[in-house]
Amino acid sequence: MKCRRCRDRAVVDVRRHNAAFCGPCFLHHCREQVRRAIDDFDMIRPGERVLVAVSGGKDSLGLWDLLRELGHDADGLYVGLGIGAYSDESGRYAREFAHARGLKLVEVDLEADHGFSVPDGARAARRAPCSACGLSKRHVFNETAIAHGYDVLATGHNLDDEAAVLFGNVLRWETGYLGRQHPVLPAAPGFARKVKPLVRLGERELAAYCVLRGIDYIVEECPMAHGNRHLGYKEALNAIEERSPGTKASFLFGFLERGHPRFAADARDEREGLEPCLRCGAPTPGDGRGEALCAFCRLQARATGSGRP
Ligand code: Q46
Ligand code: ZN
16 A cells, blocks of 8 residues: 555555555644644634643543644643542653653642542542543633633544544434534633644544654553443444444534534523632523532532532
8 A cells, every 4th residue: 555645655544535644644644634623613823822631542642742743832731530540540641741742731630639539529429430520621621721821722532532422412412512512612701712623533543643653642441431322422433434434524524514503502502691600610500699509519519528519
């Protein structure tokens, strides 16, 4: 197989594009996909400060590297979730990546800084671990980006992730989620702008990118992911993609072009009528008396037994 760009010997094939690349041209392809995503969706403007949420995995570390390669001013944010050895290991990969390249890594530890870990929170609130975890990460990412004055928060969601989330939202017709499912969520009072610059790259491409760039990342999956619905959606889509390469990309990008505008109003309605959380100030659906706690503070209160509810 020959490289599509330079006709040298290819080392990576990308079936979705019906193309194969040699090492240097593959790295160029990845940078181009990220550059295009940033331009097409107006994610990051020149001179803006970006905070990249990193988990120690291939997607987030690959994203941090790609943003730096493209010349963006990007620091990392690692959130310790308190998931035993998995968290210790993933933190080590994130720190080593930053240290080896002289990059700034902001760290927040859920247990040390907020008094509870993901397993504690999930137990106390009787929620699935991934639900307590997702809620906590979203809160801490947003709060940290705002507190440190970053213009943009970037996450490592890739094409496979986004297609799987879309699939799940369509299966249950979650119109509010569909309205919010976009590679850019604009800033609003109390909310930093959130962007997903990897939407044009798949999981396999990110893994190959990291190998070719010499990026060491945690390979083990989070032990709490087991039985997670999202993984089932990914497997179903992978089976379809295997038979018809390109399906995931047309599902996701077709939705963004032709479906998303029809649901955007549902998401806008949800953002209206928010009030600052009584405890932390984050925007949250109000109770009309100015006494509402946000979902994160309610989870924290349950997990630590501090005050209501
Ligand atoms: S870290 Fe958290 Fe994931 Fe682990 S508990 Fe679930 S959501 S699987 S990306
Ligand atoms: Zn709060």
